[in-house]
Structures are given as C-alpha cells and as structure tokens.
Amino acid sequence: MKTIEYFKLQAKNLHKDFKTQQSYFDPTYGRDLYKYAPKFFDVDALALDFDIDEDNFTLMNAQHYIARLAGFGKWTEILKASPSALELSKLLFDNMHKVSVMEWEIYISGEESKYGGPFGDEFKLDIFKTVFDREDGHQSDGIDYRLVRKNEKLTTENQIVKSKKMKTTVQIVALPLDEADRMEFIRTANSSFERVFERIEPENPELVRKMWNAEKFIDEDVLTPDRLPIDRDYALSMIDAFMVGYVIQLAAEADNQTTR
Template identity: 65%
Template sequence: MKTIEYFKLQAKNLYKDFKTQKPHFDADYGHELYQYTPKYFDLDALSLDFDIDEDNFTLMKAQHYIANLAGFTKWTEMLDASSSALKLSELLFRNMHKISVIEWDIYISAQQRENGFVFDDDLKLDIFEQVFHQVDGHQSDGHDYRLTQSEKVSDKNQNSKPKKKMKKTPIQISALPIVGDERLEFIKTANVVFEKVLSRIEPKYPDLVRKLWDAENYIDETLLKPEMLPIDHDYALSLIDAFLVHHVIELAVETDE
C-alpha cells in the first residue's frame, strides 16, 4: 500500500471512530458530553491534546489530524512531500509508541546542530530507520493515540545487530539565561512546537498569532525561572512541549480581543 493510501485509510478510520459519537448527560458536569465506541484511535486523548471541535468533525479534519500525527502541519503539505519524507512520516506514525513527532523533531534538530548542517529527507529517513525503526527498547514519553497496533513492533526477519548504548551524563542547566548553542537549540525547538500547536488549535487569526510570537523572549523570560534550577537539559526541553500550548492559546485570545 502506498504511503498516501495508507494515511487516507487512517483518516477514514479516524472519521469512522468519530461517527460513533453519541451524546449523554453527565450528572457530574451538569451538561451533555459525547461518548464514543472507537475501534482505531483514543478519541478522548486526541480531542484533548488537539483541541478538536467534536461538533463539526469531518473527513477533511480527520485528514488534517492524521497529517499532524505523521509530522506535517496539514494534509496538503503531506501531499507535496518527497518520497523519503512520506516514508519517514509513515514510520513515525507506525512507531509513535517509540518516539513522538515532537521528540523526533527535538532529536533531529540536536543532531543537525551537532553536525553543523541541515539534513535532507533521505538522511533523516536513514537515521530514523537505523536508530528507531530497527531498534527495540525505545519508549516515547508521548501518547500513542492508536488503540491497537496492527503492525508488528519489530520485524523478526531483520538481522540488525543490537547497538551498544553509551551512558550519557545528564547535562544540567544551572544558570539563566540560557546562552550559546544551547539557547539556539531551545529557540529552534520552541519554534517547531509553536507551529505544531498553532496547527492544532486553529486560531481565528493565525498570522496575528505568529506576529505576537517571540521564541527568544519565551525561552529567555518565560520557560524557566531561577527557582527551577538546577534542571536537567532534556527535561527542560520537554517543558516546551508541555507548556507552550497554554502560551499560544493566550496569544490567540489576545488576537480575538
């Protein structure tokens, strides 16, 4: 099955899951909520994390969210992607139990910074296959939105040799503001997460939200506070993914006023 056809199937499955929607009155909340009997996706987690409008869910929106889960900001971006980028997106989707899109973006950004050049799609695909797809033991801190994994987690016919894992000494951030290459890494990660959050919440005036967005100020003034120090470098990076959504929502509200 071609990659685009594979994702069309996933979008149809997501849409089918949402079609099981039934309203019910929740006494605790005092109003009607929706119940689902999904077969393919964790709709509760998806609706919460992607701020999905459950009242107006369409097949087109299902395609949009499937594209997000595959690492694209929108479906049309996926349609225009190179063959290597499409293959990588399929592997990301099939391996979301191992690594989330955000975790992959952080990982590959760090690798590019360390090597001093921007990787093309072919190299990114090769890295993903060797480091994640063909290697067991990875566990994402993100959510696997699939209810079942129809594909095998590992290919028993492959004879890839297990790779030795080097113990890494945790890098600590002990002073603010963050400076140098480390600051650049945090700013780049914040920009990547910002675009993904923006595509999820779909604000009324996205261009105005982008004008208000200041990645450098967010990293220098908002993300970390002195009382949080010392803090593990990787954990601090993960806070961007955890907290930025609230900041972007505040910017979106500001543009509505």
C-alpha cells in the same frame, strides 16, 4: 499500498470512530458531553490533546489530524512531500509507541545543531531507521493513539512475558571486556560504520576511513564506565544509535583538515 493511500485509510478510520459519537448529560460538568465506541483510535485522547471540535468533525478534519500524527502540519503537506519524507512520515506514524512527533523533532533538531544541519529528507530517513525503527528498546513518553496497536499488545502480553522469562540477559559489570566480547563489539562497530559511511558519502572518504577507529569508538562513546552495569545486547544496539552522529562528526573533521 502507497503511503498517501495508507494515510487516507487512516483518516477514514478516524472519521468512522468519530461517527460512533453519542451525547450524554454529565452532572459533574452540568452539560452534555460525548462518548465514543472507537475501533481504531483513542478518540477521547485525540480530542483532548489536539483540542478537536467534536461538534463538527469531518473527513477533512480527520485527514488534518492524521497528517499531524505523521509529522506534517497539514494534509496538503503530505501531497507535496518527497518520497523520503513520505516514508519517514509513515515510520513516525507506525512507531509512535517508540517516539512521538515532538520527541523526534527535538532529537533531529539537536542533531542538526550539533553537526551543522539542516539535513535532507533522505538523510533524516536513514537516521530514523537506524536510531528508532530498527531498535526495540525505545519507549515514547507520549501517547500511542492507535487502539489496534494497543489491542495487539494486549493479546500478545502472555507471549511477551513468557519470552522474557525464557531469555537470560548478560550484564557487563566491569571493564575491560574479555577478548571474545571485545572482538564482537569491534566487528559490530566496523559493520555499522560501513553502513553509515555508504549512506552519508563523505566528501573526503579516504581521510574519514583513516580517522575511523572502532576500539576508540567503543571505549569512548559506547562502553564508558558511567554506563555500567549494562545489558550486553542493549550495549551492542547502542552502536548503531550512536554511529550516525559519530561518522558525521568524522566527516566534518576531515573537511576541516582539507580546507586548512
């Protein structure tokens, strides 16, 4: 299903949820309020957070708020968006349990300021995939407005609990790492570097490769003493999360050296 069609479907579902609206008198407020029997979205939370006019909610309104949940200001922006921006918007929508639109905007704005942005749509997409989409450790401080996601989470709760009981976590409590662990961290870092290096295509590739030092990256950016104790698997996942910004910084330093 194309992304735009996907969002049209979400808008239709949201509109269906609003059409379950029933009025009732609330003695506390002394006036009529609305209650819903939604299947797809937390209508009450959406109405409150987005100050939605519940008296006149149309399909066009539903499209507007779905666009907002996908990171756009309005529906027409979806229709004009680049393929990379559309893919990113769908990832934002599907991962709102991990990161809200506001949290993503704050994060990417900080990265652009740090590394001399603004970034293009394709590069933003790569960053999101690396930092949020492929990692399961993130949890948004915002609200996941999708009831389907919540229901799926409830139905698999027992399975999750069982898997957690079965899984034995290994903690890193002291440095330096033993030889076997250190080799795995270095291999993971080198592999991550190659993936990011290919995506950003630095203007001075040979110099960037010369500047890359996996051991230095692990020691100074990932496994610092202040992060101990830390789950070993989580520490390995941090490599991908930090690599994008690190390689951008190396590329910027390489550019500065060649222009001196």
